[in-house]
Amino acid sequence: xxxxxxPSKVTQFGFRVEWDFPFSPxxxxxxxxxxxxxxxxxxVIICDLTPLVRFYDRIAMLRRxxxxxxxLSTAYATSVAPVLHECPVCSKKSVATRLMSYSNFGEPARxxxxxxxxxxxxxxxxxxxxxxxxPDTWEDMKPAEIAKLxxxxxxxxxxxxxEEKKIIDGHEDEFRDSGFFAPLWxxxxxxxxxxxxxxxxxxxxxxxxxxxxxFSWKDAKEWEKRLAAHYREQAITALQDxxxxxxxxxxxxxxxxxxxxEFTRQAGREDEAYGLFKEVIAAESLLxxxxxxxSWILAWSxxxxxxxxxxAKDPARLMAHIIPExxxxxxxxxxxxxxxxxxxxxxxxxxxxxxASGEKSFSDTLWKLLERKPGRLLALLETSxxxxxxxxxxxxx
Numbered sequence: 001x002x003x004x005x006x007p008s009k010v011t012q013f014g015f016r017v018e019w020d021f022p023f024s025p026x027x028x029x030x031x032x033x034x035x036x037x038x039x040x041x042x043x044v045i046i047c048d049l050t051p052l053v054r055f056y057d058r059i060a061m062l063r064r065x066x067x068x069x070x071x072l073s074t075a076y077a078t079s080v081a082p083v084l085h086e087c088p089v090c091s092k093k094s095v096a097t098r099l100m101s102y103s104n105f106g107e108p109a110r111x112x113x114x115x116x117x118x119x120x121x122x123x124x125x126x127x128x129x130x131x132x133x134x135p136d137t138w139e140d141m142k143p144a145e146i147a148k149l150x151x152x153x154x155x156x157x158x159x160x161x162x163e164e165k166k167i168i169d170g171h172e173d174e175f176r177d178s179g180f181f182a183p184l185w186x187x188x189x190x191x192x193x194x195x196x197x198x199x200x201x202x203x204x205x206x207x208x209x210x211x212x213x214x215f216s217w218k219d220a221k222e223w224e225k226r227l228a229a230h231y232r233e234q235a236i237t238a239l240q241d242x243x244x245x246x247x248x249x250x251x252x253x254x255x256x257x258x259x260x261x262e263f264t265r266q267a268g269r270e271d272e273a274y275g276l277f278k279e280v281i282a283a284e285s286l287l288x289x290x291x292x293x294x295s296w297i298l299a300w301s302x303x304x305x306x307x308x309x310x311x312a313k314d315p316a317r318l319m320a321h322i323i324p325e326x327x328x329x330x331x332x333x334x335x336x337x338x339x340x341x342x343x344x345x346x347x348x349x350x351x352x353x354x355x356a357s358g359e360k361s362f363s364d365t366l367w368k369l370l371e372r373k374p375g376r377l378l379a380l381l382e383t384s385x386x387x388x389x390x391x392x393x394x395x396x397x
Contacts, residue, residue: 080098083097087129094127132182132186145194168227215228319351
């Protein structure tokens with residue numbers, strides 16, 4: 001995360017350069033509570049950078065202090081710290097906060113959106129010439145690329161596609177303050193770089209995950225949802241192209257096949273997604289060396305294929321996938337070794353989710369399954385606890 005100025009005005013076709021800074025130029029730092037992965041963390045945000053750059057040796061002390069604060073404020077291995085970097089275009093030194101360590105607790109997101117490279121990687125913007133990029137583009141820039149960027153940044157303008165302009169039209173002020181602006185400004189700067197196919201692929205995925213994050217907000221605007229859907233379709237196309245490209249490694253292609261199916265499911269094309277998941281399941285089942293590090297692809301494909309299937313719409317058919325004994329995964333670790341577990345896990349999640357959303361047939365089926373037995377309730381809480389928190393609001397039983 002980096003605090004930087006954003007342009008005071010954005011138009012449909014670009015922006016011009018009166019920059020507003022959110023804090024006083026003399027304010028060196030501001031301590032705020034910041035939430036990383038639902039764990040409370042204390043960050044130090046650097047605003048006025050010049051004094052800190054001149055005395056960077058003090059940063060080492062600040063980093064040690066920040067580490068202590070982080071250690072006290074959370075017991076988990078998620079931490080951020082200020083880092084000094086130099087703009088590759090104008091050589092301006094500045095300070096940004098970057099993720100230093102990360103831990104994920106609980107069930108991982110089935111679309112990999114909680115991976116730190118996507119969840120917490122942020123665009124960094126030079127406070128002098130406004131060059132923007134993800135941290136990995138701030139190094140190894142060629143002289144010809146620097147010259148092109150220097151010329152472009154004399155009169156910077158945001159480059160949008162016709163489809164993006166159509167969606168954003170009429171919402172320019174909201175777009176300026178949205179989470180989409182920084183990665184799209186970074187993309188405008190990327191146009192002057194020679195990026196590898198992998199780098200361009202990663203940029204497309206980053207835009208999708210930014211959109212998916214905004215899409216999940218309860219107060220997301222309709223134009224934000226349309227833009228997020230646009231980037232999801234771009235990601236699906238990029239994943240399909242990557243499956244037949246030369247640059248990905250074989251294991252990467254396995255992941256891309258799974259993600260293509262999952263993004264298609266999230267797009268609402270369930271029949272198509274179901275077919276794609278079945279292709280992944282068939283391919284993964286043929287692999288003799290399906291090691292533990294990659295075995296999640298097969299298990300998750302089984303889960304998500306059920307979510308995309310017709311069985312997910314019928315509580316009676318859904319019950320056929322639930323293990324009658326209702327194993328508690330945290331009391332009986334062998335439950336994970338049961339070949340029925342992936343479909344059981346997904347079926348329980350679907351059942352509880354739909355019951356929590358107020359669908360009576362699913363709610364009735366859930367209570368019949370529980371039979372008022374505390375042990376069964378505990379087993380389901382351990383399997384799909386997140387949805388139970390909302391169930392009480394729609395079902396007083």
